[in-house]
Amino acid sequence: MNELLTQLHTYSSEFTQNWNNSVLFITAASFFAWIVWRLVYGRLEVLAERTSFEWDNLTLHALKTPVSTLIWCWPGTVSLGFLLQDQFASKLNWLSTLKLLLVIAIFVWIIMRLISNIEQYVLEQQNRDETTVQAVAKVARLFFITIGTLTVMQAFGLSLSGLLTFGGVGGLVVGFxxxxxxxxxxxxxxxxxxxxxxxxxxxxxxxxxxxxxxxxxxxxxxxxxxxxxxxxxxxxxxxxxxxxxxxxRMLNRRINETIGIRYDDGRMVETIVSEIKTMLENHPDIDTQQTLIVNFNAFGPSSLQLMVYTFTKTVNWIRYHEVKQDVLLKIMDIIHQHDADIAYPTQTIKLEPQVEPLGEQAQ
CATH class of the missing domain: 2.30.30.60 (SH3 type barrels.)
Structure with missing residues (x-):
């Protein structure tokens, strides 16, 4: 029994000293850390749902997948380093760079997801300018992608000052x-x-x-x-x-019509003009704060022309035509109420009586 305990103690000590070299242990630890993260995330999600503040939900959703990826990929990178180091019996310096690139990628990924979540949330709200929201989101994405790219280049050992110097010289070429x-x-x-x-x-x-x-x-x-x-x-x-x-972005839509009535109805022009103007001033869809003109405007070739100039309250294209139709029908009713009518193109031909010469009359 004592020998068995001694062997177990020895095995435990050796395993404890060499745990960081065990790929199996690292994988198990990754799985355990992932389970803990899922439990913590679930609890945080429940707490965030109870608050009226929406930004905590957006942040949690942005962290979910990238953090899970980091929990698996970081130990995977460590395990890969141990395996390759045992295989090639040499120290692999590029693994530290790989780990740094992984952290940079996860950070940029989280920021991109957070920006997308915020953009979608803001666009779902009422009275939000879609163009402005998309513009701010695009600028934010471009900024963080640029920062991430510069950080990656520096991680590879590139000199940013030299790069900026080259950019100053090559910028002109690229610009052309x-x-x-x-x-x-x-x-x-x-x-x-x-x-x-x-x-x-x-x-x-x-x-x-x-x-x-x-x-x-x-x-x-x-x-x-x-x-x-x-x-x-x-x-x-x-x-x-x-x-x-x-x-x-227009504030009103304009009704600008020229309506002709017959010359035979000339005595009723003043009354018709007055009633049309009164009708427009009392019309619920006409903006009386804007210019409103109803006048006898000209003597046309075959009609007395009345100018009707006013503005509707609506700017909707379909509703505007409905209002315009109602206005024109009311104008036609007013004209007909005075036994007048809308003129149509006419021509009057005057025939002069033919006069016979005096010589032919004498015969």
């Missing part, structure tokens, strides 16, 4: 070679900061055959869906040299 790409990039930045339009806006350009709804604003191009449902891909640099109209 990629001037179109850079102009599109800065054109996209101009759109994000000046905000002449955003995703969902209806835009058009009198300079180019561009008209439709903005679907996406990228770093290089903007996607516009035309009214016949064709996608239009416009490089961002184009918007720096053309005039862009944004009808989506």
């Amino acid at each position: 070679a990629a001037k179109d790409l850079l102009s599109n990039f800065f054109g996209g930045m101009m759109i994000y900061f000046d905000r002449p339009f955003k995703v969902g806006d209806w835009i058009r350009s009198p300079d180019r055959q561009i008209e439709g709804t903005v679907e996406r604003i990228g770093w290089r191009m903007t996607i516009i869906r035309t009214f016949d449902k064709r996608p239009l891909y416009v490089p961002n640099s184009v918007f720096s040299s053309i005039v862009v109209e944004n009808p989506s």
Whole structure:
């Protein structure tokens, strides 16, 4: 019995001294750490759900997969080092660099997931500018990817000061070679900061055959869906040299019509004009704070022309046409109520009586 205890003690001591060389033990420890992380994550998730603060949920969701990956990959890297070191009987210095790259990658991965979660959460809220949210998210991603790339380059032993010096010399060459790409990039930045339009806006350009709804604003191009449902891909640099109209931001829509009545109804023009103006002033869908004009405007070729100029409260295209139809029907009713009618193009031919010569009459 004493011999058995002695052997167990000896085996335990040897195993304790050499545990870091045991791949099996490291794997078991990784599995145990992963189980602990899952239990801790589950508990934290329950606590986060009880709070009204949403950002803790977003952070936990960003940490879930990257931390699990780190728990398995870091010990896996250590185990790989032990196996290769025993195999080649040499110290592998590149494993420390591999571990550093793993940490950098996990950190950048967590940040990218957190940015995506925040972007999605903010876009789900009401009254959020989709274009601004996407722009901030893209800038944040670009910033952290750049920081991660520079850190990786430094981990490989590259001199950042030398790289920046080379960038100053080579930047001019790269600028000439990629001037179109850079102009599109800065054109996209101009759109994000000046905000002449955003995703969902209806835009058009009198300079180019561009008209439709903005679907996406990228770093290089903007996607516009035309009214016949064709996608239009416009490089961002184009918007720096053309005039862009944004009808989506209009405050009112205009009704500007010329209505002709018959010349035979001229005596009723003043009364008709007065009643049309009164109708518009009392119409619930007409903005009386804007310009409102109803006047006898001109003598037309075949009608007395009345100008109707006013603005609707709605800017919705479909609703605007419904309001305009209602206004025109009411104008037609007013004209008919006074036994007048809307004129249509007519021509009057006057025939002069033919006069016979005096000589022929005498005969």
